[in-house]
Amino acid sequence: MDSIFLDLPARNAKPRSSGLTMAIDNGIPHGAFADAMASGADYVDVVKFGWGTALVTPDVERKFEVLRQLGIGYYFGGTLFEKFVQQERFESFLTLCRLCGCRYVEISNGTIDMSLEDKAYFIKRCAEEFTVLSEVGFKDADRSSALTAEELLDAIHADAEAGASYVITEARESGRSGICRPDGTPRDDLVDAILSSDIESDHLIFEAPTKDLQTHFIKLLGTNVNLGNIAPCEVIGLETLRLGLRADTLMHFEQARSCA
């Protein structure tokens, strides 16, 4: 009865296809990066080098090497893809990804003007060589609030059909646009629409950079929801939320346990 081990929800171990944690590197120093990845290696599945930070980081290959040693995948934030597309250098973007040893690419249209058809073309092309993560939603707060559930579902379906392995719902590093309101709360209309559709949540990654967003999606979809844009130094904090070891989710999981 009274064991040293707590009853905790079943957490998928690595390598896993659901329960993913995608960490975002917003350009932190080399030592801090290596430190966070070493301590969080059991929990981080993939790292996004946010927007164009990788191009500005001196000796960025040191970061790639850290991740290769730990068996953690990595890719560049979709904004970098969009920058290359805006300058009509998509093939160069692929060259860059190859040279950097990326196994993943992120395809998004959160900043530049790009039709779903064009986006599908890029996804198809990338899927020949890479695991494709596509992102839906906009970075601009005004465009984000104008986004309808129907448009969001259309975008998710189009990306998945074009070959995206995972579709990421935008929330930025701040949690204040994409599927979130400027006050940082999630737009329930969009989340509800996704969850009542035929889209499997295992193929979605919810950007959830704040504790409140993480709590929200864990309560909604469970321990093994896929979450993204996690700060490297908050990976362990997220794991406690997933396991009901922090106040915000403690009673949620205790109630589930007592019902089981």
Add this chain to the structure above:
Amino acid sequence: MDSIFLDLPARNAKPRSSGLTMAIDNGIPHGAFADAMASGADYVDVVKFGWGTALVTPDVERKFEVLRQLGIGYYFGGTLFEKFVQQERFESFLTLCRLCGCRYVEISNGTIDMSLEDKAYFIKRCAEEFTVLSEVGFKDADRSSALTAEELLDAIHADAEAGASYVITEARESGRSGICRPDGTPRDDLVDAILSSDIESDHLIFEAPTKDLQTHFIKLLGTNVNLGNIAPCEVIGLETLRLGLRADTLMHFEQARSCA
């Protein structure tokens, strides 16, 4: 007259019984932890491993060893105690604390439903082996705003009588519940009630994770107020506030000096 040394308020040195700084580790990487503790060793008296982070941190004993080397005490956040109690594993919690070399334990009822009588039982039991820090106040914002001054004083008195060496006033890592409002400001009615009671502030630790809260309590209770939930990398910043070396408290201490 013109000495190289500034006139600064008298700050108690370690080991001290008042003027304590309790740092909270929210699950930061090993290197960052060791770095912050080494740089802040003169200022940090005790470290709380926030909620259940210690259970999720790989090789967590490395963190304990860092603190033992520096002579800094440590304990687990009260939420972990509550988790064990909720699963009827209180004795296991004590075993865990013993195995981890904790000299302190924190007893709280901020998340689960626990009467003051039950809490007093746990405090008494722990006080046989450990220095007990009890925590008063709730993590939930609604329960926090319903808390009256009378209830708060009752809880502090009950905990102290049961054997708590220090009573911690809840403010969470965010400074937005417990004795704080959701907007992050302290509830003056509660603070006033405490200060006009017979409770000695040397036996209280005020959770003050934000600069504004730290400033508030330093102006109210002086350089050597006991403050908790300090981020490991903000320990030195807090020390400047205590000494009037930051704008927020500079004139406060200069006016005190010119009156002296």
Add this chain to the structure above:
Amino acid sequence: MDSIFLDLPARNAKPRSSGLTMAIDNGIPHGAFADAMASGADYVDVVKFGWGTALVTPDVERKFEVLRQLGIGYYFGGTLFEKFVQQERFESFLTLCRLCGCRYVEISNGTIDMSLEDKAYFIKRCAEEFTVLSEVGFKDADRSSALTAEELLDAIHADAEAGASYVITEARESGRSGICRPDGTPRDDLVDAILSSDIESDHLIFEAPTKDLQTHFIKLLGTNVNLGNIAPCEVIGLETLRLGLRADTLMHFEQARSCA
């Protein structure tokens, strides 16, 4: 046409007289400091040891040595100067700066009561030995909102005439006072007044601790605007904003490029 290299705005290289990045150390641990400076060495021109943190940091000379090795200048935040002045120990402040190997000093009147005439005296005196950065604007939110454009311009002119090489516009570490409103947005009336005056923006450093403020000044004054109070771990993120490699400035620079 399709080159591996993106077209990016021309960024001045170090040593540079415009496009400066001034990082603020708010008392971070030694390892984190050395790490951030090593990774950001190409981008950081000068470091401010915020307010009195340098006096409280154990073995602070290790931080000075890191910067000397990297050829990065440093100085103490103006609040420390004001503290010494308030205690009538200005000459001791100069002694301290000399002993610590500072080549810069910051002269401000953001916290204590000091006339422009007295400030000019201190600037002149310091300019005999140091490169002087003066700061205009107040730390207190109420005094900040009462500040008029005329008063601000008068202060900038007086400081420059007295010998300040750069004038810094106050925004604090939070971006919520000085030339900013308590909600963190810049006061356009003050910024417009500066830009439509004869003051050259190359001689100004805008404190811009938040991404929104950084974006604002980069859009207004270009890639090579002088920005200050940058967190050490956000130096690389700032560089991406300067280059149009983050969503917030991407289209701004793409439109400029297509017009060129």
